[in-house]
Amino acid sequence: MKKRFIMKLAIICIASFAIQNLSAQQRITFQIKDKEHVAADAASIVITDTDSKRVVRNGIADTLGEVHMQLDKGHYSAYISSLGYKDTTLNFSIPHKEQLIKITIQSEVAHLADVIITAKKHRPTIKMEDGKVNIDVAQSYLADIGNAIDVLKHSPGIHIDNKGNISLSSLGGTAIYINGKKTALQGDDLAAYLRSLPSTRIQKISTSPNPNASYEAEGAGGIIDIVLKNNTDAGFHLTTSHGLSYWNYIHETSDVLLSYNWKHWQIGVAYNQTIGHYAMEYGSDRIQDGNRNLSTTEDADKRDTYSGNIDLVYQPNDKHKFTLNTSVSINKGPGHTSTQTQIYDTTNQLTQLLYAENDYQRQRIPRYSGNIAYTFTPNQKQTFSVNADYIHVGGYIYCNQPNTYYQPNGTLHHQDVYQSETDKHIDIASVMLDYKQQTDKGNELLAGVKASTINSDNDFKFSSALQLDRTRSNRFRYSERNLEGYLQYTLHLGKWMATAGMRLEYMHSKSLLRPYTPQAQDETNKVNRFGYFPNASVSYQATQNTRMTLAYSKRQDKPRYEDLNPFEYLLDELTYWKGNPFITPQTNHKFLFSLSHRQLAVTLSYNMLDNYFTGLNDVYDNNKIVMTTKNIGQQRQVGIEAVYSKRIASWWDTNMNLGAYYFVNKLDYESHNHVYRRPSYTLNLTNNITLPAKLRLEVAAQYRSKRQGGSYDVLKSSGYVNTSISRNFFNDRLHTSIILTDAFHTQRWDSYGHTDNLQIASWGHSETRQIGFKVRYYLGARKYNVEHKTIKEAERL
Numbered sequence: 001m002k003k004r005f006i007m008k009l010a011i012i013c014i015a016s017f018a019i020q021n022l023s024a025q026q027r028i029t030f031q032i033k034d035k036e037h038v039a040a041d042a043a044s045i046v047i048t049d050t051d052s053k054r055v056v057r058n059g060i061a062d063t064l065g066e067v068h069m070q071l072d073k074g075h076y077s078a079y080i081s082s083l084g085y086k087d088t089t090l091n092f093s094i095p096h097k098e099q100l101i102k103i104t105i106q107s108e109v110a111h112l113a114d115v116i117i118t119a120k121k122h123r124p125t126i127k128m129e130d131g132k133v134n135i136d137v138a139q140s141y142l143a144d145i146g147n148a149i150d151v152l153k154h155s156p157g158i159h160i161d162n163k164g165n166i167s168l169s170s171l172g173g174t175a176i177y178i179n180g181k182k183t184a185l186q187g188d189d190l191a192a193y194l195r196s197l198p199s200t201r202i203q204k205i206s207t208s209p210n211p212n213a214s215y216e217a218e219g220a221g222g223i224i225d226i227v228l229k230n231n232t233d234a235g236f237h238l239t240t241s242h243g244l245s246y247w248n249y250i251h252e253t254s255d256v257l258l259s260y261n262w263k264h265w266q267i268g269v270a271y272n273q274t275i276g277h278y279a280m281e282y283g284s285d286r287i288q289d290g291n292r293n294l295s296t297t298e299d300a301d302k303r304d305t306y307s308g309n310i311d312l313v314y315q316p317n318d319k320h321k322f323t324l325n326t327s328v329s330i331n332k333g334p335g336h337t338s339t340q341t342q343i344y345d346t347t348n349q350l351t352q353l354l355y356a357e358n359d360y361q362r363q364r365i366p367r368y369s370g371n372i373a374y375t376f377t378p379n380q381k382q383t384f385s386v387n388a389d390y391i392h393v394g395g396y397i398y399c400n401q402p403n404t405y406y407q408p409n410g411t412l413h414h415q416d417v418y419q420s421e422t423d424k425h426i427d428i429a430s431v432m433l434d435y436k437q438q439t440d441k442g443n444e445l446l447a448g449v450k451a452s453t454i455n456s457d458n459d460f461k462f463s464s465a466l467q468l469d470r471t472r473s474n475r476f477r478y479s480e481r482n483l484e485g486y487l488q489y490t491l492h493l494g495k496w497m498a499t500a501g502m503r504l505e506y507m508h509s510k511s512l513l514r515p516y517t518p519q520a521q522d523e524t525n526k527v528n529r530f531g532y533f534p535n536a537s538v539s540y541q542a543t544q545n546t547r548m549t550l551a552y553s554k555r556q557d558k559p560r561y562e563d564l565n566p567f568e569y570l571l572d573e574l575t576y577w578k579g580n581p582f583i584t585p586q587t588n589h590k591f592l593f594s595l596s597h598r599q600l601a602v603t604l605s606y607n608m609l610d611n612y613f614t615g616l617n618d619v620y621d622n623n624k625i626v627m628t629t630k631n632i633g634q635q636r637q638v639g640i641e642a643v644y645s646k647r648i649a650s651w652w653d654t655n656m657n658l659g660a661y662y663f664v665n666k667l668d669y670e671s672h673n674h675v676y677r678r679p680s681y682t683l684n685l686t687n688n689i690t691l692p693a694k695l696r697l698e699v700a701a702q703y704r705s706k707r708q709g710g711s712y713d714v715l716k717s718s719g720y721v722n723t724s725i726s727r728n729f730f731n732d733r734l735h736t737s738i739i740l741t742d743a744f745h746t747q748r749w750d751s752y753g754h755t756d757n758l759q760i761a762s763w764g765h766s767e768t769r770q771i772g773f774k775v776r777y778y779l780g781a782r783k784y785n786v787e788h789k790t791i792k793e794a795e796r797l
Helices: 003-025 148-152 187-194
Strands: 024-034 044-049 055-060 066-071 076-081 086-095 099-107 109-112 115-118 126-129 130-133 176-178 202-208 222-230 235-246 250-262 265-276 278-288 291-301 304-314 320-332 333-346 348-377 382-406 412-438 442-464 474-493 496-515 523-543 545-559 568-574 573-577 585-595 600-620 625-648 652-669 672-691 695-704 720-728 734-739 751-755 758-766 772-779
Touching: 024 076, 044 066, 055 066, 066 235, 076 099, 076 176, 086 099, 126 442, 126 585, 126 625, 148 187, 148 202, 187 320, 187 348
Parallel strands: 024 099, 176 222, 573 625
Antiparallel strands: 024 066, 044 055, 044 076, 076 086, 109 115, 126 130, 130 202, 202 222, 235 250, 235 772, 250 265, 265 304, 278 291, 278 758, 291 333, 304 320, 320 348, 333 348, 348 382, 382 412, 412 442, 442 474, 474 496, 496 523, 523 545, 545 585, 568 573, 585 600, 600 625, 625 652, 652 672, 672 695, 695 720, 720 734, 734 772, 751 758
C-alpha cells in the first residue's frame, strides 16, 4: 500500500509539474516580411535566452514567411537573417501579449566607392501554396505590359477568351477583387474598368480556387485578387510612366501618381489614359442543313480610356482609421467592323455575297464610384470594419448597320440599312460589416454581413432606314437585392490547422421587359432564392518546408444582367442574339489536395459543376442562327497543377507552371443528350536573366493544348512567347523597358464543333503581337538608410 501511495504521489507530482511547465509556455508565430509585404521564405531565425546567452530555438521561415515556436516564460532575443536583407534583432518576453509577432526586414544596401550594390535574393515571381497562386507583378515585365487586362491575359493560370470572359483552370466563372474587395461590374463594364487600371500600379495578383467564407460566393471557379501598390513612406512621392506600342496601330499610355504622407494623413491622386485603336480579325465556316456560310470580319476598336482617382486616409492613432476613395473613368470613341459572307446552297454553289458593317459612330461608357470605410481596432486581437460602396455605370452606343447583298457576278441584289441605339444605366450600392478576433493560441474568428442593391435600366431602339421598328425595340429593367452573412473559424493545434466556414445568401430579383409596341404585354419575372455555401480545410505542417492541405468548397455563378433580357437583337441578317430570363445560377463543388515542399508545389483537384450555363448557337430558319445562354447540363474535371521555381545560376531564375486535366461535359437539355470527354494540359515558363551592363532579360512562354469548349465545341491549341529587356538608371529611379508580346502571333481562339444539323469552325486573333517601349520615373524620399559596409556579393547569391 505504501509503495502504491508513493507511486501515485510521484505520478501526481510529475503531472502537476508538466502541466505547470506547459502553462508557462506560449506558442509564438514569427511572421517575417520585407517592407513591400513580401514573405521572406527561407529566412533564418535564432532565439537566445538573454539571461543565459544560450540558443534555445532556431528555425527556417516557410513560404508564408512564418516560423512557429513553443517558448517557456523568460526574456529572449530573436536574430533574423535572410539572403539579400539586413540582419535584424528583436527583444521580447514570454508571456507575450500577442501570439503573432510581425517582423519587417530591409533590403541589404552597401556603398562600394560611389556605386550602390544591392544583394540579390532569389525571389520567385510565382508561388503556390494550398492551391493559391501569387504572381509578383511589380517584380516582372508584367508591370510594363499595359493595363490590368493585359496583365491577366499574360499571367500563368489565368485565361481570357474572345468574348472577354476571365477564368482560371478550374470549372466555372471567376470573381474579380481589387485589394480584397469584389467588384460588382460584369462583361464589357468590367473590361472597361480593368483597361483603366494601369499595370504599373499593380503589386501582385493572387488567385484562389477555395477562398474562405469572408469572400462572396460568386465565382464558381475561384477568385482573382488584384492587389495595388500602397506607398506608406513619409513625404512626397511622384511616379510617372509613359509607353508606346505598335503593330497594327499605335497605342499610347500615360500614368501619373502623386502621394503625400504626413503624420496621420495619406493623400493620393492618380490619372491614367490609354489612347489608340485595337485590331481584331475573326471568321467562321458554318454548314447548316447543307447550306454553307463562310464569313471573315475585320474589327477595329477605336475607343480611348481616361481615368482618375483620389484616395484619402486619416489614422489619428492605432485604433481608428478612416478611408475615402473616389474614382471616375470613361471609355469612349468610335468603332467599326466589316464582315464579308459567302453564301452557298446545298450543292455548294455560290448564291450570294453579303457585306455587313457595324459602324459604331458613338460609344461611351462612363463610370463613377465612391467608397468610405472605417476600421476600429480596440486591441491587437480584435478588428471591426464597416465599408460603404457606390458605383454608377452608364453606356451609350449608336450603330449604323448597312447589309448589302450581291449576286455571284458582283451585281447589286439589294441593301438594307439598320440603326441600333442602346442606352443603359447601372447603379450598385452596398454596405458591409466585418469582425475579426484572434486568440492567444492563434485561433481566428471571422464574421460579417453585407447588404447590396443592383438596379439596371436598358433602353434599346432598333430602326430600319431611320424609322423606329417598334417590334424590335424594348426597354428592360432589372433589380436585385442581396443579404449575405458569413462565419469562419480557424483552429491551430501544433502542426495542424483546421478552418471551416459558411456563407448564407438571400437574393430577390425582378426583371421587367417593356416592348415599344402598344399591343404587346409587359413581361415580368421575379425570383427569390436562398443559398448556402460551406467551406472547410485541414492543413498539416510536416516540416518548416513541407505543408499539406485538404480542402472543400461550394461556390456559384449568377447569370449576367444582360443575359436575362428575353429580347432578340440583330447582329447581322444571318446572326441574332437573344437573352434568357430563366437562367439559374450554376454551382461548383470543389475538392482539393495540395502539397508544397521548398520550391515545388503540387495541387490535385476535382470539380463538379452543376446546372451549367453557357452561350449556344441554335439553328433558325435554315441559314440563320440565334445565340443564347442556357442551362445545359453538368461538367466534371479532375486536374493536377504544379509550380516549380529554380535558380539555375546566379544570373538566371526560372519558374514553371504545369497543369494536366481531364474534362467531361454532360449536355442534357431539350432534345440534346450528349457526353463529351477530352484531356488537356497547359505549360507556362518564365525566365529572368541578368545580362551585362545591368540589363535584365525576361522571356515568358505559354502553351495550351487542344481542349473541350463550353458545349460541343473543341478549342484548338494556342500560346504565346513574350520577351522583355529592361534597365534601371539613377539609383533605380528611372526604369526603361522594351517588350515584344506574342512574338509568333499564336495567341488565337480557333475552334470547331458540330451538333445535329449544324457544323461550325471558327477562327480569330486580336492585336496581341505588339512591340512597346516603356519609361517610368520615381521621385521621392527613400525610407531606408544606407550603411557603409562591404558585401561579398558572390557568396550571397
